Amino acid sequence: MxxxxxxxxxxxxxxxxxxxxxxxxxxxxxxxxxxxxxxxxxxxxxxxxxxxxxxxxxxxxxxxxxxxxxxxxxxxxxxxxxxxxxxxxxxxxxTINVCTLRCLNCGNAFEINYENNKRECPKCGSIELTCVRKENFCDKDCSRKNKEI
Structure with a gap:
């Protein structure tokens, strides 16, 4: 294999x-x-x-x-x-190493580079976040995007 x-x-x-x-x-x-x-x-x-x-x-x-x-x-x-x-x-x-997150407190959507360890909302500072595209490609750290042919 x-x-x-x-x-x-x-x-x-x-x-x-x-x-x-x-x-x-x-x-x-x-x-x-x-x-x-x-x-x-x-x-x-x-x-x-x-x-x-x-x-x-x-x-x-x-x-x-x-x-x-x-x-x-x-x-x-x-x-x-x-x-x-x-x-x-x-x-x-x-992998593009980018994830779009949405703040669960204020609803703000923003992109982060997964190498950036700072995972907080730039608008309100909350750490209560969810990945917008979770169903498409998110992995543990939103670090993979599968584009296989």
Whole structure:
């Protein structure tokens, strides 16, 4: 039985998630799906210019896992560029590490980064909070968001 996939931390989501070669219509093309964490790996390495260890740390994975992610991402992008395929960015196994909480005292809804240990309402200071999206993805510390394909 294979090990479960470790969640990858992602801090960037693209505004545009579909790219088509100029002069081609979407219906004529084959698509390559680039996962959210693959795009994040390329962003950290190629745009932020971090070294492999720093990238792996930011994504909360091992260096080897980071290398596997970025190798797969680059292979997909290269294939799309050389073979004239569309790139669709979606899915994957990632966490955004953000939770939307609602104060049970005043009803204020607000987002927190789960790494922030300060869990209190910014409006009234109450610690009586509940997760707004609990039924969708909340785990112990609202640290996972499942976007498996």
């Amino acid at each position: 294979p090990r479960p996939v470790k969640w990858r931390r992602v801090q960037f989501f693209p505004e545009n998630n579909y790219f088509v070669p100029l002069g081609k219509r979407k219906c004529e093309l084959q698509e390559i799906v680039l996962k959210i964490e693959e795009l994040e790996a390329m962003r950290l390495k190629d745009i932020e210019k971090l070294n492999q260890e720093q990238c792996a740390e930011k994504m909360m994975v091992s260096r080897q896992t980071f290398q596997n992610i970025i190798d797969g991402a680059r292979r997909k992008v290269t294939q799309a560029l050389t073979e004239g395929k569309a790139i669709k960015i979606e899915g994957g196994n990632y």
